[in-house]
Amino acid sequence: MSTEPSATPIAAPHLANPTAPQAILPARSCDTHAHVFGPGRTYEFIEDNLYLPSDALPRDYGHMLDVAGFSRAVLVQPSVYGFNNECMLDAIAADPDRLRGIAVIPFDADDAMIAKLDTRGIRGIRINIVDLKRNAGVLDFDLLRRLAQRIAPHGWHVEFLMHVDEFSDLDQRLKDFPVDVCFGHFGYVPLAKGSTTRGFEALLRLMRDGNAWVKLSAPYRLTLDEPPYPGIESTIQRLLEAAPDRLVYGTDWPHVRVKSRMPDDGRLLDLFAEWVPEERVRQKILVDNPARLYGFNGPGSGR
Secondary structure, three states, X not given: OOOOOOOOOEOOOOOOOOOOOOOOOOOOOEEEEEOOEOOOOOOOOOOOOOOEOOOEOHHHHHHHHHHHOOOEEEEEOOHHHOOOOHHHHHHHHHOOOOEEEEEOOOOOOOHHHXXXXXHOOEEEEEEEOOOOOOOOOOOOHHHXXXXXXXXXXXXXXXXXXXXXXXXXXXXXXXXOOOOOXXXXXXXXXXXXXXXXXXXXXXXXXXXXXXXXXXXXXXXXXXXXXXXXXXXXXXXXXXXXXXOHHHEEEEOOEOOOOOOOOOOOHHHHHHHHHHHOOOHHHHHHHHHHHHHHHHOOOOOOOOO
């Protein structure tokens, strides 16, 4: 296994006993963004990590889902495991009706690898250009387009972790892209920059054209302010106005590398209910939209 530098910070542990939200989630609600880690170093870490995770086991995650009221969930491959998706895949295998996954694979992944991952519950690939020590902020769109062509027959999409404000021509770069694209953490634009950057405007155009999805996840990554994260309302309002049919919700459990107080997922859900007061729209974001994006209505979807 890889030996991590002693200076690499250890991520704080998640709350063992989250609060139940006051808001009652609709049946078949889906948490679309979470990670699992461990136990210990059972699964190999890559070198040059920005952090070392505390254990966040599938049973711990299942407890949070039950307390919050989620019956479906999507695990996303974290940066610390690189291309080794086994921790996530083992978790999905233990609860295949409830869980789907977003994998990280090399640009030259072959069709056989992609097909096998599809049978194991993977529904998309993640491109992370933020949580890296090397090549942060760099993305080869030509290589990505060729990989997207190979995943398209499976109905997968590409999920980005990127600061969309750094890509003012995002909609042009992704014009006629072979698959849908999804952006984590509201597009990852710091609240101090506001919701009118050229990159964010490009993201809104992609959403209106029916080509992009956005995760309402991890507001604490956009600001150092404590809840209710002043200034986020304008970002949410613009996303809701652009395309409510293209929004999904994610907890970002277990909240690794959080720079403020460890979030309570029940409290975050109550904030979400304040941001999206209409039950009809909450139904779309929590149930209908993720069912389409992650294929929960297909064979084997027991929940």
